[in-house]
Amino acid sequence: MTTPVIEMKAITKTFPGVRALSDVSFDVRTGEVQALVGENGAGKSTLIKILSGVYQADSGAVLMNGKAVHFRHPVDSLRAGISTIYQEFSLLPERTVAQNLFLGREPRTRLGLIDAAKMRDETKEVLALFAAAGRIDPDRIVGELDVATQQVVEIAKAVSTGARVVVMDEPTAALNEAECEELFATVDTLRERGVAIIYITHRMREIARLADRVTVLKDGEVAARFDEVPAPNEIVRAMVGRDIADFYAPPASPDEVGGLVLSVRGGGNAVLDGIDLDVRRGEIVGLAGIQGAGRVALARALFGDAPFERGDVTLDGDAVSFGTPRAAILGGIGLLPGDRKSEGLVLMQSVRDNGMLTSRAFASLWSSDRRNAHSDTVRMDGLLDHMEIRAASYDQDIRALSGGNQQKAIVARWLSMRPKLLIFIEPTRGIDVNSKAGIYHLMRDLAREGAGILMISSDLPEVIGAADRVLVMQAGRIVAEFPHGASEQDVMHAATAESEVAA
Amino acid sequence: MSDRTETTHARTRRLPQINPVWLLLAALVAGIILMNPGFVEPTGYMNFLKRAAPLAILAAGQVYVITSGGFDLSVGSLITLVVVGSSMLTNNDPAATYWVIPLMLGMGLGVGVVNGLVVCFLRVPSLIATLGMMITLNGLAFLWSGGAPRGYLPDTYRFFGRELVRDVPLVGFIPVSVIVLFVVVGILAWLMHRTNLGRQVHAIGDNPVAARLAGVAVNRVRITAFMLSGLSAAIAGILLGGFAGVSTDVGSGYELQAITAAVLGGAQLLGGRGSVFAAFGGALALTAIFTLLNFLGLPQPVRQVVQGLILIAAVALAMHRRKQTGT
C-alpha cells in the first residue's frame, strides 16, 4: 500500500460541555475507499468537518502527503484537493447545472468576466464520466431536475474540482437501489483513477460492496479499525458495543392481521395511475421502488396533500376523499414525514408541544392548551415516558434532542390521535442503529394495537425486514408484491425490470 | 446532536431567565424617577401608563403576527381609519358610540381577515401585503372624510381614552385606558400562552410545512393572528381618538413602533417565538425611553438616534445570547 494521502493524528475537539473527539487517528490512501462508521453523535461529522476546515481541532495534526496542513476554511481544504459532499444538497435550485458545478471558481475571460462557453464545455466533460449524467444539459436549471440527478450533479461538482480526496457523507440517503448502484459505479471509477474516498454510511451492505478498510468511531474515540471488511455483525458490535439480535421486530402472525383498514381501487392523479392497495389492521405494508416511482406521491395522495383525482378510497369501510392533510387526519390517517427537520418538527417549540401539536390542531382554537379531546399534558408526558424519550425536560426545545428521540416525539403526536392508518416515510433516516431498532419495534407495537401501517423506505433491507408485505412501485403504479423475508434481488428486479427494458 | 449535549442544554435552560426587557424597563424607570420624582405619584405613573396604552395594545397584537412569521405594517393607518371613521359616523351624536365602537372593532377584524386572506391565498408576503394595505387604508381614511373628518368624537366615545375612574383605593385614580390596557393585554397573553391558538401561532411561525402536515389549519390560524392584530389596532385607535380627538394622521409611525416594541420584548422576526407580556414590556420600555429623553430635554432627532441604537443593540444582544446558549 502507498503512503496515506491524508493522515489525521491524535485529533481532539471539545465543544462547550462536550468532548466530541478524543485522540482520534485516521488515515486514507490513494485509490481506496475507507468506510467511516459509527452511531449518530459518535464524532464522524466532527472529524470530517475538521478535515474540511469547517472546524479547527483543539490538538492533533492533519498531514497531507506527509506534510502538516492547517485548514481554516472549507476553501482551504478544497484548494488542497479535498472535496466534501454533505448530506444536505448544496445546490442552488435557481441556477444552471454549469453554474452550480463551477460555483465559487468560475473560469474567466481576459476581461475578468465569466467565461460561460468554457464553463459549459468543461461541465459536459465532467458529466460524461457519469453514465446517467451524460445527457444532462449544462444549461438546465437545477431545480427542474429530479432528486437523483441532482445528487449526480452534486457528486460531479465534487469531482470537477480535480479532488484527490473525496468525502461522501451518507451519499445514498436520498437514493433508491438503482441509483445506489450507479453511485457505486461512480465510486469505483473514482477509485480506479486514484482518488482517495472517505465514505460515511450506516448501511452495512454498502460497506461490503465498496469499502477497502473500515474505521469505527464510538463516543468520540476509535472503537475499531479493520484492514479488511469484516462481517456486518462485527462492525455493529464495534459501533454499539453489543450484538443486535432482534434488530427487526418479528412479523405479524396471521391472527394478528385483521380486517381492511384501507382500500384503494384505481387511484390515480398526475403522477399515479391504477393504484390498487389494501392495508389491513395489524399489518405493516412496505413500499419499495426507485426514485420517482411514486411511493411518496402515493403517501401524499392518501394523506390529502396531493390528492387522487380518480379512483375510490375506502377507509375503515367508508368511502372517503381527502382534499387536505387536515381532512385525512380527521378521517384517521397519520403521516410521519420523510424529512424531520423541514417537514416534521417545530424546532423552537418544546418536546411536549411537538407531541401535542396534532391533538391541539383539532381542538377549539380558544380552549386551553393543556387538555383536549385527544390528549392532555399528563397523558402526553406519560406517552413520552413510555417511549423512553431522552430529554432533560419535556419543556426543553426539541431541537436539542437526537434524531431518534425527535422521531419518537412525532410518533407520540400521532399516537394520541389513535389513527387507523399510519404512514411512515423514511422512518429511520439519519437515525443511529440502536434507535432504529426502537422505531421498528414501535411500529410493530402500533400494528398490534390495531393500526394499519404503511412504510416507505429507500433502505431495501429495512423494508424487507420490517414489513409483513412489500409492494413494489414503478412509474406511478404498483407492479409487484412480496411477502416478508423476500430476497433483495427479487425486489430489486421488480423495481427496475421494466425501466431497464425501456432504457 | 449527541445525547450529551442535551444535558448541557438542560443546565443552561434551568438558569432563571429574566427577559432583558424588564431590566431595561427597570433601569429606564429608575432614570425617570431620578429626573422627575413626581413619577412615583399616581399622576406620574398613571399618565405614563395611559400614554403607553395604545402602543402596548398594538404591540400585543403585533406579536401574534410576528410569532406566526409575518409582519403587519397596516396597523398605523388602520388606527387613522378608525379615528377618522368614528368621527364620520358618530357625527356629534353621543348615542352613536354604542354602535360605532363595535363597528370599528369589526372593521379591525375585517382588515385582519383581508390581510390574512391575501397572504394565505394570494401568497403575497405579508411585508408587501400589509404595505399595500397600509397605503390603501390611508387613502380610504382620506377618501371617506374628503381629507377633513366631519364630526367631533362625542364624550361617550372618548370615555375610554380620556376619562378616569376616581376614588380608587391605594392609587387614587385609574385612567379608563389603563384598565382597557390590562384587560386587553391580559386576554391576549392568555390566548397566546394558555390556549391552542397561541401554540399553533408559534407552530406555524416555526415551521409552516410541518404544522400543515401535522393537521394545523395553517390558514385559519394565520388569519386569526392578523385579525387579532387588526382588532388590537382598532382598540388602540379608539383609545387614541379618545385621548386626543380627531386628526388625520393619528396612526402614522405606529406600525414600526409596534414592531420595535415586540422585538425589544424578544419576539423573533420570521416567527416561532414571541411573548405578549414581553411585548407589553417592550412597549413600556419604548415609551419610557421617549419620556426620559423628554425629561432630559433632548430634541426629537436625538430620540430617533437613541431609538435606532437601542433597536439594533437589543436584537444584537438577543442574537449574542442565543448563540451562547445554543438555543
Next chain:
Amino acid sequence: MKRILMATGAFAVSVVPLHAQNFDDPQEFAKQQEQLQAEPMGPEGQPWLQHIGGEMTETADLGLEAPATVCFSNAGVNNPWRVVGYTNMMQEVANHESIGDFVHVDAEGSDDKQIADINDLLAGGDCDVMIVSPNTTAALTPAVERACEDMPVIVFDRGVNTDCPVTFVHPIGGYGFGIQGAEFIVENVDEGSNVLMLRILPGVDVLETRYSAGRRILDEAGMNIVGAEFTDGDNAKTKSIVEDYLMRGDIDAVWMDAGATAVAAIEAFEDSGYEIPVFVGEDQQDFLRKWQDEDLTAIAPTYPTFQWRTAVIAAARVIEGEPVPAPEWVLPQPAITQDELADYVNPAMPPLHYAMCGCESMENYPDAWGGN
C-alpha cells in the same frame, strides 16, 4: 458611524446659517408688522379680492383667449388646511366662464413628483395658464422657470426664487401670524408670566417665521418662556407634552405656531384639573367652538384659505386680460378675536374646517366643505 455623521452634521451647521433662508429677518418682520396695520385696497368684506400695496401689472398683452385651460400643480391635499383651500378653489373655478378646462395634478407632498407633474403638464401641451402651489420654494424654482417660458404662471401659498410668474398670491406671512398671537399674550398676562410655545415641525419656512416673530415679541415683553416644543402636529403628543409641563409648574399662556392641536393642548389643562390659560390657536372650528364653550381668553390668527380662491381669480384675470396686483398679491391676514368669534363659529361645519375661508357666500356652502 455616529461620530462621522456628527462631524458632517457639524460641518453642515457651520455652513448653513450663512446661506439658508433667514427665518429671523428684522426687515421682513417690520414690513409685515406694518402690513398688518395697513388698510387693504379692494372691495370691503371680500378679503380674497383685496390686496395690500398698490402695484399692478397689465396682462392684456399675454394674448389669451377665453375660455382657456388652466392647469394646477398642487403640492398635495395632505392636511385639512389644503383640503379646505382646494375646495375653495374648485368652487371658485365654477364662477369663471373664462376658465374652460381645469386640470389638477397632485404631487402628494413630494418635490420630485411635483417637478415631474409640471413636466408632464408641459409635455402634454394642453395648458394655457398654470397655477402652482409649490411644495417647497427652492426645489420647484427650476420647474416653474421652465413653465414660465411656455405660459403665464401664478404661484400661491409658498413662493419661488424667481420673478418670472405673473404674480405670487399670498397673505401677509408668517411674521404677521406670530406677531398677532404673541401681542395678544403680552396684552393679557403680566410681565414675567410663564409662556409655553408649541411648534409643529422645525425647518418649515412659514412656521419658522411665525416662531421667530412670536419669540421676539415675547422676549421683548419680558415673558418667561418655559419651553418651546415640537408636537409633530400630533394630538396625542401635544397632550402629553402639556401634561408633562403641568407636572413641573404653572403655565399662564400658550402660544402655538399652528392651531391644529390646540384643542388637545386645552384638554391637557382640563384633564389635569387646571384653569385654561390665555391661548393662541388658529381658525379651525374645533378650537373656535372650544373657545366659545369654555369662554376662553384667546385669539385665532389665521393663514387664510381664501388665498386658494384668489389664485383662481388671478388666473381668470390673466385670461381676460385684466390687470392683477403684481409681482406679489398680498392678501390681508385677519385674526379672529373675541368680538368676531360668534361670526365664525359654525357648529354645522366639520371640526377641522378653517373658518377664515371666505367661502360662506359661495354657492355650495356648506355642503361642499363637509358641513351639514
Next chain:
Amino acid sequence: MSGSEGAPPHKTKSGFRLERWAPLILLGGAFAIYVGVVLATGQAQYLTFDNLIAILGRSIALGITAIGQTFVILVASIDLSVASLISATAVLASVIMDGSPAMILPAVLAAVALGGLVGLTNGLVVTGLGVNPLIATLGMSLIIQGCLSAFVSNFAGSVPAEFQVFAYGRLGPFPLALLFLLALACLAWILLRFTKFGSDIYAVGGNEEAARFAGIKTRRIVVLSHVICSVCAVIAGLYLASRLRSGAPWIGADGVYDLESIAVVVIGGTVLAGGRGGIWGTMAGMLIFSLIDSVFNVAGVDSFAKQVLRGIIIVAAVAFYAARSKRIVA
C-alpha cells in the same frame, strides 16, 4: 413534502416559466392601460414621443434606488435606510458644493464615502452581529435621520448650475439622467450576469451555506451588496439634490423611497427570500410605477383614490405570480 422521492412538480421541462416573464407581462398590461386611458379620455397628445420620454424619466430617483435595493434583496437581505440616506447625501452634497462648481468633486466623493460607510455598517451589523436586516437598517435609518435633522431642518446649501446638468441636461431628445439610469442598469446587469461577484450574489441568496462551502466569502458578498445599495441611494440623493437644486432632510422620506424601492423590486419579480430576480425586472417595476402615476394624472384620479388604488395595485401585481406558487408564505 420532499421525502425520498419528491413527486416531480416540474413536469414542464425547461418550458415557459411564468415568473421570468411576469414583470414584462405586467409592464405590457400597465402600458396597455395607459394607452387605453389616454385614448378613452381623448387626450392623444399624451402619446407623443416627448410624453413617453417624460414618463420614462418620472421615477429616476426611485429607479436608481431600486437598482441598489435589488442587490440586497438578491442576497436575501433588505435595506430600509435608503430614504434617510438619500436625504443625508442630498444635504451633504448641496452643503459642500454650496454653489461652487469647484466643490462638485469633493461633494460627490464625500457623499459616496458616506454611502460606503453606511452600507458597510449595515452589512457588518447584519453579518457580524446577526441582526435581522429589517431591524438593522430600520435602526440605521432612524440614526441617520436623527443625526441629519439634528443639524439641518430645511434646504441647506445649493447646487451649482454645472451640477444641475445631471438632472436637467439633455442629450438630443433624451434627458441625461435617463441615459445615466440606463447605463447604471446595464452596469448592474453586467455585474450580476457576467461576473463572479454576480454569480456569488445569486449563490449567497439561494443557499448561503452552499455558497460558503464553495469557498465564497458570503459575509463579504452581503456587505458588498449593502455597500452597492447604499451607493445607489447616494447617487439617487445626488440626483435629487441636482433636481431640487439643494438638499433637504425630508426629501427621502417624502418620496417613500425605502418602501417603494422594495415594492418596485418585488413587482419586478425578485423574490424577498433572495437568489432569484434581476435588474431588468426591477426596471420594469419602476416603469410600472411611472405608468401608474401617469395614468392617474391623465385620468384625473382624485389623490385619495390614487392612494387606495396604488395599495391595491402593489398587492395585485405581486399576487400575479405569487398566487400560483405552492410555497407557504408568511
